[in-house]
Amino acid sequence: MPPADWKELASGMKSLFPWLGQLTDSDSNWERLPLMTASILEAFYYISDNPLAERSGMRSYRTSGTSSGRRKTIYYSDQDEEHYLNIKLNVFRSILEPFGYRSAASDMGTGHAEATAAEVFRSLGMSVETLPYQLPIREHIERLQGLKPEVLYTMPSILDRILAAADHPSALGIRHVVLVGEMASPGWRLRAAERLSIPAEHIADTYGSIEIGTIAHYSAEHGRYLLAEGLFAEGVPAESLGEGLEPLSPGEQVLVLTSSIRDSFPALRYVTYDVVRGLESITVDGRLRQSFCGIVKRIGPDLKHGEKISIYDIENAVSRHLPDARIRIHVTGNALSVRVDSNLADTAMLDSIRQEIEERNPDIGGMIRSGILSGIEVTRECFDEDAQGGPIKQKKIYYHNGGATLEPE
Numbered sequence: 001m002p003p004a005d006w007k008e009l010a011s012g013m014k015s016l017f018p019w020l021g022q023l024t025d026s027d028s029n030w031e032r033l034p035l036m037t038a039s040i041l042e043a044f045y046y047i048s049d050n051p052l053a054e055r056s057g058m059r060s061y062r063t064s065g066t067s068s069g070r071r072k073t074i075y076y077s078d079q080d081e082e083h084y085l086n087i088k089l090n091v092f093r094s095i096l097e098p099f100g101y102r103s104a105a106s107d108m109g110t111g112h113a114e115a116t117a118a119e120v121f122r123s124l125g126m127s128v129e130t131l132p133y134q135l136p137i138r139e140h141i142e143r144l145q146g147l148k149p150e151v152l153y154t155m156p157s158i159l160d161r162i163l164a165a166a167d168h169p170s171a172l173g174i175r176h177v178v179l180v181g182e183m184a185s186p187g188w189r190l191r192a193a194e195r196l197s198i199p200a201e202h203i204a205d206t207y208g209s210i211e212i213g214t215i216a217h218y219s220a221e222h223g224r225y226l227l228a229e230g231l232f233a234e235g236v237p238a239e240s241l242g243e244g245l246e247p248l249s250p251g252e253q254v255l256v257l258t259s260s261i262r263d264s265f266p267a268l269r270y271v272t273y274d275v276v277r278g279l280e281s282i283t284v285d286g287r288l289r290q291s292f293c294g295i296v297k298r299i300g301p302d303l304k305h306g307e308k309i310s311i312y313d314i315e316n317a318v319s320r321h322l323p324d325a326r327i328r329i330h331v332t333g334n335a336l337s338v339r340v341d342s343n344l345a346d347t348a349m350l351d352s353i354r355q356e357i358e359e360r361n362p363d364i365g366g367m368i369r370s371g372i373l374s375g376i377e378v379t380r381e382c383f384d385e386d387a388q389g390g391p392i393k394q395k396k397i398y399y400h401n402g403g404a405t406l407e408p409e
Helices: 006-016 018-022 038-044 078-099 112-123 137-147 156-165 186-196 311-321 347-360 362-370
Strands: 059-065 071-076 103-107 127-130 151-154 176-179 203-209 213-219 224-227 231-236 252-259 270-277 280-284 287-292 294-298 302-305 307-310 326-332 335-341 377-380 397-400
Touching (some): 006 018, 071 078, 078 176, 078 203, 103 137, 112 127, 112 151, 151 156, 156 176, 156 186, 176 186, 213 287, 231 287, 294 397, 307 311, 307 347, 307 362, 311 335, 311 347, 335 347, 347 362, 347 377
Parallel strands (some): 059 307, 103 127, 151 176
Antiparallel strands (some): 203 213, 213 224, 224 287, 231 252, 270 294, 280 287, 302 307
16 A cells, blocks of 8 residues: 555655656546656656756765766755665664674765765764775775774675685674675675674665665564665566566566655655565564565666666667677676677777776776776677667666575575
8 A cells, every 4th residue: 555645745746846747647546656767767857957956955966877878866955864864874773783883894985875874883873984995905905904893884796805805804803794785695695794704694784775765674583674764665567667678577576665755856656676576564563564575686777886887878888889789788796797799899899898888987987996896897799699689678687696696585
């Protein structure tokens, strides 16, 4: 069931974003409200003359590109930022407070999560050090060895690099890890915990997005991800997005979110493009909480490689050098590879494409140069005759089991 006050919420959204009135009328039932897809946001929100840019006190965060080549800018009002910090603080408190930790390190690269990490840890009464992503990976290890933080806040892709670069990961003194970013499977979390010599439940996974903020966190007690306060979740079929996406496997749904507290982003049936399993409400501490078993993959125009990277950015980089090319994108754990089918491709050209893709998102490029994020592989491959072609919405991202690709336990 939708939130009881959804009509008031929809009305408030339309007053802030008048263009919503072009898509639906105020008396629509819930199911007739539009799904806030990437194409709608590109047409009305990710625009160069977004009026939110002129408002005072508005924070802006930039992420991957759109089909037009324009970068995405997401806005947070002072109230949004306050809500974001409070919700993140509550999630971190539920994860860490029972253990009485006093020290933390944030090794997050860039973005909204990184920008707010120190404030959240200090609010929990903990000292915190932030590791700049420009530092080479060896210096990250040296800093961690010197600091010996009890808690490490990082992304799965960065933790992969830390575990690979450290001679003895368990000697870093880390007793608890809080993750955000890419997907982190139960098997991957177990292996990371073993390398750090900590209990598996001390690899805590949180899930969020720059558009919404903190969305959910994994509860070891319940074996499920619990939705954060202020959010209402729906699961919809991929075909309902009207973007030519293939049907999902049985039990899988695209996660759609409505926020009752976000006011500078149209979080009204917002399509996350994350595919979840087991979306249902459960009783937690005497009240119903929405939850899901796990995140299977992402579909649509964006994927994660440290930070968000757009399929459009990848396609633009390839097509500039190889106009005839077809592409397939493979995600294996935290490794991203782009496979190109073109008779014109040679080694030098593929290397140029790789460099351009890595620099399309400067944050990703910087993390790759410092070694805290693995590089993007670009290779030539001859596809089968039935390989996907045509518009970008029909191109597939292939997720492979293992690493951080999340599968249900």
